[in-house]
Amino acid sequence: MGEFDLIARFFKRPPRHAALGIGDDCALLQPAPGTQLAISCDMLVAGRHFFADVSPHKLGHKALAVNLSDLAACGAKPLAFTLALALPEANEPWLAAFAQGLFELADAHDCELIGGDTTAGPLNICITVFGEVPVVQGRSLALLRSGARAGDDLYVSGTLGDARLALDAQQGKLSVPAPVLRAARERLERPTPRVALGLALRGVASAAIDLSDGFMGDLGHILECSRVGASVQVDRLVQCIGCYAEAAPAEHPLGIDLSVEQWRTLALAGGDDYELLFTAPAGQRAAVARAAQTSRTPVHRIGRIDAIAGLRLLDAQGRALEPHDASFDHFA
Structure with missing residues (x-):
């Protein structure tokens, strides 16, 4: 199974929110009027972020969950994400379980995969997630780290x-x-x-x-x-x-x-x-x-x-x- 067969079989889906999804050099996102894009990126590395015996289903869930958590902290509504995946081998049962865990959480939050990359190498999962935050009368409603005040x-x-x-x-x-x-x-x-x-x-x-x-x-x-x-x-x-x-x-x-x-x-x-x-x-x-x-x-x-x-x-x-x-x- 080659790289592009792997992507098509386990990760390619019709776009829902994106103007253009997987298949071109870039995906295209069209933010809703009156919103800002909130963007975050997290990486999970084998031997550093997860045990060797973790189930691929749970690993797929966690890889996206840690990124959605960043959107939550910003008060952002999930929109889409990209996936960069390094794999020691193209193990089909592992990929099927990983993709299932990934997409179960993605579907629960209506957050679609719009692109990414795959390569051979030590297991490494890097996700970049995109969300929307309303802008009301020129003011973003994003939650930030800098707003705490004495007495809060x-x-x-x-x-x-x-x-x-x-x-x-x-x-x-x-x-x-x-x-x-x-x-x-x-x-x-x-x-x-x-x-x-x-x-x-x-x-x-x-x-x-x-x-x-x-x-x-x-x-x-x-x-x-x-x-x-x-x-x-x-x-x-x-x-x-x-x-x-x-x-x-x-x-x-x-x-x-x-x-x-x-x-x-x-x-x-x-x-x-x-x-x-x-x-x-x-x-x-x-x-x-x-x-x-x-x-x-x-x-x-x-x-x-x-x-x-x-x-x-x-x-x-x-x-x-x-x-x-x-x-x-x-x-x-």
Whole structure:
């Protein structure tokens, strides 16, 4: 099977949104009147971003999900994406499962594949995604990292820490029961892009970012871009860990016997959560609750934005905690 046969068999579809899709040197997109294009790109590399035994179906899902998460953080409606794929070999069952996982998520968000590239080489998946953001009276409704203001509430969506738990368990750093590992690994390998929440937060949130490298580092980007500080109630954040609510009661019924510091590490320095971290004025709490309800996404208020620069970590009694590990950095 040659390169162009591979593309035609597994990835070519009739264009829906694009003026011109796969088949020419370039695809053509026509943004709707009164919108801006939001564009993001993410790469998944074998041995760096996923385990060798990950199912191709889940890998197809995650490859697109991490990009849709960027659109969610910008409040952008998904439109289209390109796929650059390096493959060690043209394995037809692998390609069929990968394409199925990819297109199931793409169809769920009405986001079409419009082009890309294939080559032989170590497994590497690079997706560029395009979305639309309304422009109203000359003002973009995009959510940015730079809009947080002193007095704003600080929120996270969904659950944190499960992906880090799966990674640590796979690497032998933690011991957890098999059912817990399966559930945590599902969160690692099939993240849920919070697109509906991002759309619902337009005009409500003041700043947003998706949690890809870990809470500490990603919050740091908002604080730096907005030139503000923050106070975070760490133990409230710990309660957002997916497995914590069941594991925390006495006797640890799930068999997860972690120290307080280990729970805090999962919440603060995890990664691959792909939840939204966002800020909103205190007066928008009802609107945030409506956005959570309409998007069917739980949100948790876990701190506030301060005028004084820096990040302050507080325990359940409001006492200051020591600085914590930084988030993931490929080149640190």
